[in-house]
Amino acid sequence: MKIKQGPLKCWDIYAMHLVEQSKSFKVREDIKALSILKDKYKWNFNIADMLSNKAFDAIVLTSIDREILWVNKGFTKMTGYSTKFALGKQPxxxxxxxxxxxxLDTIKTGLQQQSPFTNQIINYKKNGSLYNCELHIYPLKNKADTVTHFIAIEKELRLF
Incomplete structure (x- = not known):
């Protein structure tokens, strides 16, 4: 028996599909931007693997001295701070x-040890509201195996 297919009747399913496409596009956009930086700094890691395995809202790239060099658009959406405001500051x-x-002690220790770590921290948005943030921080090494930068992949968690 052949089933006749008609037009999509559930707009919720279509809307969910569009949301997933949008997320996928944003991840590809982040991968492209980080790939350019990877080539510039000669980092030795796979960006796509790092980003495709985690649900995240924001990405923050810092120098070894923790100066913010790049943030993705999700950072502005999550925190309310513009890229221009964040650049040059410390997180x-x-x-x-x-x-x-x-x-703070966990983050300090993780950065000093220069190894990947995960932590949760209470941060504040531009409007003054607080949010619980899960951080996955990775040291980025060049081909000489020297840490040159840190990348934080961040996810806002519910406060309940």
């Missing part, structure tokens, strides 16, 4: 009164 500008010392 600590997002921290505030409810950011715990334990979270």
């Amino acid at each position: 600590s500008f997002l921290q505030g009164e409810k950011t715990t010392k334990a979270s």
Whole structure:
């Protein structure tokens, strides 16, 4: 028995499809931008593998001295801060009164050890509201195996 297919009747399914396409496009856009930086700094890692395995809202690239060099569009959407405002600052500008010392110590230790780590931290948006952020931070090494940058892949978590 052959089933006759008609027009899509559920707009929710179509809308979900469009959302997934949009996310995929944004990931490809981030991969393209980071690939250019990878070539420039001669990093030794696979960007696509790193990004395709994680759900994320924002990406922050810093120098070894933690100066922000690049953020993706998701950073602005998540924090409310423009790229122009963030560039040249340290990510600590997002921290505030409810950011715990334990979270900061974990980040400091992870950066000093120059190995990948995950942490959660309370940060603050431009409008002053706080958000719980899960960080996956990776040291980026050049072909000489020297850490030259750090990349943070960030996901906003619900505060409940």
